[in-house]
Amino acid sequence: MIGWLNGSLLDGTRHALSVSDRGFLLGDGLYETIRVTNGEAAHLERHLARLAHGAAVIGLPLPAVDVAAAVAAVITANALQAGSLRLTITRGSGPRGLLPPDAPDPTLLITAFPTSPQAAAAHVIVASRTRRNEHSPLAGIKSTNCLDNIIARLEARDCGADDALLLNTAGRIAEASAANVFALIGGVWLTPPVAEGALPGITRARILETGGREASLTVDDLLNADEIVLTSSLGIRAVKALAGKDLPANGPGASRLARVLFG
Template sequence: MSVVWLNGRLLPAAEARIDPADRGFTLGDGLFETLRVAGGAARHLDRHLARLADGAALLGLPFPHGAAALAAAAEALIAAQGQGDGFADGVLRITLTRGTGARGVLPPPDAVPTLLMALAPAPPPAGPVEAVIARTTRRNEHSPLSRVKSLNYLDSILARQEAATRGAGEALLLNSAGRLAESSVANLFIVRDGRLLTPPVAEGALPGIRRALILERGDAGEAPLSVADLLGAEEAFLTNSLGLRPLLRVDGRAIGAGTVGAVTAALLTDIEAE
């Protein structure tokens, strides 16, 4: 039986109810985090909760329960689900909305947030990917929303739909200046002249958790990247909290030798060993 944690308690997923007037549903007024669960534990949960709290502060959205209580709730949910479907390895999603409100854009002054945690089975391993540069939409690096995981994911949906119609598995988003920001669901890294680089947050890149972990290793840096930089790179890959995918071709052109490079392979090994 599938179990969720909703507003302070565990209950069967079939019994969980979100109010139809919830602003997360009507306006996309909220945030989410997606975490890898491995060996029965949510990986980097503290970092995800910190990013969620930062995003809530940016939106002026109440952040209920506190990080320690939410960590305990995640642990309880994983343990409860393990007694049923057994998601020792899977995906944990945390969704935070502003809660219910009357019609209109302005949030209510006394908002009572909705917080939902749900588990899903681990997806199959994601292998190398080919991408296209999205033409239908761009990443707005000037918007504060480029720095949070908002419930409004329509730009990413449009970009991924475009990729599918063009025969690719992923889309790369340019910012308003025509430089690379990220993919529809992941951060972008390239290896150029032996150096590992990723677009800065100021260029529209989401401050990803795995992105931060790679930067903290000290062997990667941030730099504005053009499409020419990517096409001239020796290697490229995409990262998010669920893993790393080698990026082999973009718009039909091979990146480097068109195979998984040494830097990418080493990082894949490190992630698998987490």
């Protein structure tokens, strides 16, 4: 696949980052995963707004680049009608140590991916090896430092599960390793508030705009829910089992929600 790196379209095998890039060395960066449908980046303005917010949180200057034009160029170069893009921005190269240079030169990389097969309903556990720190500014942004998420997903794999839910420091549900979580309770789709450690997901926001609500949720709340789904910009995945308890999978609520959001 053809990607975009700092102003140039490049074959996927030729992308090269500096050995002093802070994104590689320190996880000093942000990313967005963007769905491509009918040859267009879905909800691009929302993704760029979230990227700008994250950049402001960590004090990362965004490059003076027409990102929308770069995204369109990658889609065109790959003749990508359906799939996804990953937009990654780092603070660029810097000296040894934690403090960045006074005038950083950010790295911007856009990579393209074909459509992945539809994932089957998920068997999910509750992560025990790590928790989401809802008090950290990183909890609300798409940081390239995903080690908590990786630890949770490894635990899920070791348990023979597909994903893991992360609790926050108060023991309430925050999110899944790479998705928001919604529970259908009393006919309403409920999801943890951002203040509980949930990422402000793009699909999450769309569900809230169509009648979903924020609510603090516990593991017991989910175990007693009518349905549970994991949501991301790439789609909706039903949950068929949580912590060893079977749940209704691909129920009418999840199917209806998927049709409303993704057609």
